[in-house]
Amino acid sequence: MALATVKDVEDRLGRPLTDAEKVQVTAWLTDLEAQALARGVELAALIEAGTLSAAVVTAIACSAVIRVLNNPKGVRQRTVSIDDYSTSETIDSAASAGLLYFTDVEWELLALGNTGDAFTIRSYGEPDCRRGWWVHTDQWVPYP
DSSP, X not given: OOSOOHHHXXXXXXXXXXXXXXXXXXXXXXXXXXXXXXXXXXXXXXXXXXXXXXXXXXXXXXXXXXXXXXXXXXXXXXXXXXXXXXXEEEOOTTTSSOOOOOOHHHHHHHOOSOOOOTXXXXXXXXXXXXXEXXXXXXXXXXXX
């Protein structure tokens, strides 16, 4: 399942993509899906189960691709000078990496069932799906 289409990226970018960019965008969308799978997030299964919105996944994937399209070289600051005229701009650090990645906020939107943060201690136990008891250290007796 594709996270987004080239048309989705074009719509959000606000311009048509060149043929070369279309090939790159298709590859980047595949790379993003692989990144999610590497983290154990199966986006297609979550969408199919209704746990995650396809629109959210499409928006997040397009945002990641557009960050690279807008700044493929990872430029942080740009200065243009002509004779005695000079203009300078600084690009936000999130957009200046030039790398294809999901931001921390985007991962939070994709992370499901994560109710705690690092170093969080729950004062209650997780429900046990196995009903029964241990009669000895090596013998489990399930309820009938």
